[in-house]
Structures are given as structure tokens and as C-alpha cells.
Amino acid sequence: EKGGYEHFMFKEIMEQPKAVRDTLSPRIKNGRVVFENLSLTEEYVRSLNRILIVACGSSYHVGMNAKYIMEKLLRKPVEVVLASEFRYCDPIVDESSLVIVISQSGETADTLAALREAKRRGARTLAVVNVVGSSIAKEANDVIYTWAGPEIAVATTKAYSTQLVILYLITLRFGELLGTIAPEEYDAIVAELQRIPSKIEEILEHREKIQYYASIYFNNSSIFFIGRNLDYAICMEGSLKLKEISYIHSEAYAAGELKHGTISLIEDGTLVVAMANHGRLFDKMVSNIKEVKARGADVLGLTGAKHARALEQVADNVISIPETHEILMPSLAVIPLQLFSYYVALQRGCDIDKPRNLAKSVTVE
Numbered sequence: 377e378k379g380g381y382e383h384f385m386f387k388e389i390m391e392q393p394k395a396v397r398d399t400l401s402p403r404i405k406n407g408r409v410v411f412e413n414l415s416l417t418e419e420y421v422r423s424l425n426r427i428l429i430v431a432c433g434s435s436y437h438v439g440m441n442a443k444y445i446m447e448k449l450l451r452k453p454v455e456v457v458l459a460s461e462f463r464y465c466d467p468i469v470d471e472s473s474l475v476i477v478i479s480q481s482g483e484t485a486d487t488l489a490a491l492r493e494a495k496r497r498g499a500r501t502l503a504v505v506n507v508v509g510s511s512i513a514k515e516a517n518d519v520i521y522t523w524a525g526p527e528i529a530v531a532t533t534k535a536y537s538t539q540l541v542i543l544y545l546i547t548l549r550f551g552e553l554l555g556t557i558a559p560e561e562y563d564a565i566v567a568e569l570q571r572i573p574s575k576i577e578e579i580l581e582h583r584e585k586i587q588y589y590a591s592i593y594f595n596n597s598s599i600f601f602i603g604r605n606l607d608y609a610i611c612m613e614g615s616l617k618l619k620e621i622s623y624i625h626s627e628a629y630a631a632g633e634l635k636h637g638t639i640s641l642i643e644d645g646t647l648v649v650a651m652a653n654h655g656r657l658f659d660k661m662v663s664n665i666k667e668v669k670a671r672g673a674d675v676l677g678l679t680g681a682k683h684a685r686a687l688e689q690v691a692d693n694v695i696s697i698p699e700t701h702e703i704l705m706p707s708l709a710v711i712p713l714q715l716f717s718y719y720v721a722l723q724r725g726c727d728i729d730k731p732r733n734l735a736k737s738v739t740v741e
């Protein structure tokens with residue numbers, strides 16, 4: 377049942393090229409994004425004042441990525457709200473808001489309650505869900521399925537990757553309706569999106585290097601993830617993944633925010649995972665790496681192949697990933713972080729598929 381692997385989590389990490397391909401391919405026809413059975417019209421998308429994304433945990437982190445991507449490509453305000461907060465904050469939503477809820481299980485109690493609250497206030501709801509026929513899928517006005525297949529490990533991997541892909545597709549479709557994405561850019565993103573599964577495969581093939589880094593760092597008692605923009609969103613996911621399965625304390629920080637407090641926690645040997653996948657922000661990341669190095673941090677950098685050499689000049693170790701369109705980079709950058717968490721937890725002898733105190737589907741408040 378684990379496909380010959382020791383853990384479901386590892387099996388699911390390895391299934392990601394297929395999960396992403398299965399989620400992507402039925403929605404791209406002749407180079408264009410098509411969603412069958414989706415009732416959102418051009419007039420409706422144009423009338424939207426804002427988009428809200430509501431979710432919990434890793435699904436919320438997908439929303440954090442989507443905020444950067446949608447605001448950049450759609451020029452509409454996007455707010456990402458934790459479902460447990462949305463319920464009780466008297467949210468500003470009405471007919472001119474689209475509320476996108478993201479949930480692997482489709483049964484998360486807070487997300488379901490948030491969906492009902494959004495509907496009650498007159499918003500249209502669009503659910504991105506993995507489990508067919510789940511409560512959230514049934515109650516949302518529209519549903520788009522991630523075709524990740526059953527996810528058994530408590531820590532999500534393939535569901536996260538497929539959710540991200542759906543958010544790219546929604547952005548492309550809305551961008552086409554709004555006319556905010558130039559045709560050449562649209563084509564370039566679609567073409568690169570179709571190359572994501574094989575690029576994920578490439579990263580998975582080179583997993584020994586990540587396993588090696590895990591063997592150096594698995595005894596650290598505190599790990600920091602730093603990055604800017606989309607890298608920051610990926611840091612949040614990398615940090616959550618690590619702490620939930622390895623029980624190592626970790627934090628995700630927007631790299632520019634470190635000096636406003638957190639840098640005081642950096643001491644000799646503290647591991648800082650520094651994400652540097654945005655070419656235009658690369659120099660800013662180099663400065664942040666120098667800041668933490670000066671306080672004794674050990675830096676594991678992650679960047680696209682083009683910048684690997686330059687990053688090696690400042691970081692102690694570097695993970696290099698294939699290049700892609702800048703906005704698609706999260707789909708690749710998250711993979712080494714999943715592997716790193718897995719191998720660290722393995723070294724520490726943790727119960728990887730069933731971490732203590734956690735449930736796969738959180739159906740209570």
C-alpha cells in the first residue's frame with residue numbers, strides 16, 4: 377500500500393509529478409486554460425472588487441502564494457485569511473467579493489464554517505478541494521478538484537502541490553477574462569506550467585543531496601527559514617512541514633523583517649534556510665545572508681540554477697533547482713523543503729506519517 381516505500385509521506389512526495397500532471401492536463405486545451413462546469417462569467421469576474429482566500433494550515437500557505445501571484449497578474453486586491461479567524465472577525469464580504477476556500481479534505485470544520493459565513497454574507501464561493509463529494513465541495517457555489525488522489529500522511533505534500541497548480545490556473549483564466557496578462561506572458565506561463573511535472577521529477581531524482589544536508593542538520597534545536605515575496609510564502613510551508621513531523625522548533629521570516637527582532641535568536645550554528653529564487657531580489661537576499669552569517673548562522677541556500685554559483689559565495693551549502701517562470705517557482709522550491717523535513721524526521725526517528733497530537737482531518741473547532 378505504501379508502494380514499497382517506508383512511509384506514506386515519502387510515497388506522496390514521489391507521486392507529485394503525476395499528481396500535478398493529472399491536475400493540470402485536463403484543464404489545458406490548445407494552450408488555453410479551460411474549466412468545465414465553472415459558472416464564473418467574464419462580467420462577474422470584472423465586477424469583483426476583491427478576492428478573499430480562506431483556509432487553514434498548508435492550504436492557507438497556498439493562499440499566501442496565490443496572493444502574490446494574483447495581485448501581480450490580476451491587479452485586484454487579494455486577502456488571505458485563516459478560516460478560524462475569518463469566522464469571528466466580522467469580515468467585509470458581499471456580492472462583490474469572491475471567496476476562494478482551499479481544503480484537501482473538504483471537511484475542515486473552520487473552513488466549512490467560513491464558507492457558510494461567506495455565503496450568508498452574499499459572496500460567491502469557489503472551493504479548491506481534493507476529496508470528491510466532501511462537505512466543502514457540496515456546499516460551495518463552484519468547485520475545482522485537485523486530482524492528487526488519496527493523501528494518507530498527516531503532513532500534506534501532493535495536495536499542496538496540486539492546490540498551487542489550481543491557483544495558477546484560476547489566475548490565468550481570470551487574467552484572460554480581465555485582459556491583465558499580456559498574451560505572450562500567458563503563453564509563456566502555460567508552456568512552463570506544463571514543464572513543472574518533469575522539473576519536479578528532476579528535483580526528486582537528486583534527493584540524495586538533500587538527504588545529506590538533513591544528516592548534517594537534524595540535531596539542530598531551532599531552524600529559521602527566510603525569503604522574500606513568494607519565497608516567504610514557501611518558507612511558511614517549509615517551516616510548518618519541518619516542525620510538524622520532526623518536532624524541531626522553526627520559524628518562517630520575511631527576510632527583511634529579521635533585523636526587527638528575530639535576528640537576536642541567531643547564534644553560533646543556528647541553521648538558516650535562505651530562499652533566493654527571485655532574480656530581482658537576489659542581492660537583497662545576499663545581504664540578509666551576510667547579516668545572519670555575521671551572527672554565526674550556518675546557511676543552507678536554495679536558488680535556481682542560474683544563481684547557484686553566486687549563492688555559493690555567501691551560503692555554507694546550496695541546493696539548486698531548475699529554472700522556471702518566476703511565478704511558478706514555488707512549485708519547484710517547495711519540493712526540497714518537503715524532502716528536507718522528511719529526511720530530518722527520519723534521522724530523528726519520528727513517527728512521520730502520524731505526528732504526535734495531529735489529525736489528518738480537523739473536523740472540530
Ligand code: F6R
Nearest residue numbers: 433434435479480481484531532
Ligand atoms: C500540514 C497540514 C495541515 C492542513 C490543514 C488544512 O501539513 O496538512 O496544516 O493543511 O489542517 O487541511 P485541509 O486542507 O484538509 O482543509
